[in-house]
């Protein structure tokens with residue numbers, strides 16, 4: 001890495017999308033950002049915003065067959081702005097990797113052995129890790145000389161005590177198949193819990209925070225003094241909260257029941273719980289904006305979906321309050337958490353005895369800034385703290401390559 005190389009490209013490859021950002025870590029400037037969606041479909045779309053030049057957002061709507069083609073298209077868009085992957089100013093590429101098992105507790109410099117290890121984790125992350133690996137392979141082919149770093153969703157949660165991380169099933173079977181609770185969205189939980197401490201004017205070590213990451217995937221975490229002590233996702237990102245298309249917690253016997261009595265295969269049940277459940281399964285919509293619109297029109301199915309979503313959320317707030325004993329703040333983040341005031345209001349309603357109160361006026365304010373929405377007298381702060389997984393991945397990537405080259 002040369003001293004002028006301060007830029008980091010962040011790649012967040014999902015099952016059918018790639019989100020990316022190019023950041024300059026010298027000043028934190030965002031130079032470009034974009035999204036490729038519906039990869040593998042006829043209607044693939046790439047949207048690229050050249051932030052450095054202040055140019056207009058560019059869109060390509062044309063079939064993009066796979067993640068490798070997506071990344072090559074992203075490289076072309078960056079090159080068109082003079083920000084190509086061949087730039088000597090590029091210090092590293094940071095990859096979000098969803099499942100790092102128990103072994104990856106830190107951001108990791110990618111080698112062939114690391115790729116092989118991420119591959120070995122595919123059985124426990126079939127939707128996510130294959131896309132992450134393709135992203136890594138393609139990026140390495142484009143710039144074989146450049147350091148590439150894997151930043152794992154699971155890393156922040158590796159501090160969970162065994163009492164929280166283990167399922168109460170036969171130990172030998174569990175260990176033989178690596179069945180335990182790993183947790184996900186860790187980069188977001190780490191970033192948001194730190195930002196929440198900052199908002200309270202305290203060091204992360206001084207505060208206990210419940211973080212509610214409510215995006216398409218959703219998870220809660222209990223963070224004691226900057227370390228995760230429990231989180232709602234488990235072996236896979238299916239456990240826990242009600243999500244856009246995932247059920248979250250169900251009695252595991254639902255699976256046996258459907259297999260034995262509904263004639264469904266394991267793959268069909270997998271798809272049911274991951275893709276046709278949650279909000280979309282309950283009311284046909286997974287976007288909270290649309291659900292709120294329907295509720296305003298008196299739609300009872302949308303109202304019930306909302307109520308089930310909020311009921312689960314409230315249960316986890318209560319559970320993590322008990323896990324932590326003392327709570328300094330509850331922080332809402334990601335698409336729903338940052339934008340849906342009615343979700344925040346309903347999740348905290350009735351918890352005054354726990355010191356949790358939301359001020360309706362503050363809750364109604366729309367802003368992209370981290371902010372408190374609880375009244376000054378409240379014993380527990382309630383906050384809205386925008387997450388920034390890309391910035392956090394870039395920061396961790398840059399810190400690692402700077403340390404290696406120093």
Ligand SMILES: Nc1ncnc2c1ncn2[C@@H]1O[C@H](COP(=O)(O)OP(=O)(O)O)[C@@H](O)[C@H]1O
Nearest residue numbers: 214215216217286287288289334335336339340
């Ligand atoms: N203005 C809004 N009001 C309510 N919900 C919103 C709003 N904007 C986004 N959302 C919700 O946020 C979700 C996307 O969250 P996001 O964190 O971007 O998800 P992901 O990163 O998992 O794709 C949408 O599906 C929608 O439900």
Ligand SMILES: CC(=O)OP(=O)(O)O
Nearest residue numbers: 184185215216217237
């Ligand atoms: C792990 C996970 O659920 O990720 P996402 O929210 O991006 O689907």
Ligand SMILES: [Mg+2]
Nearest residue numbers: 215216334389
């Ligand atoms: Mg997200």
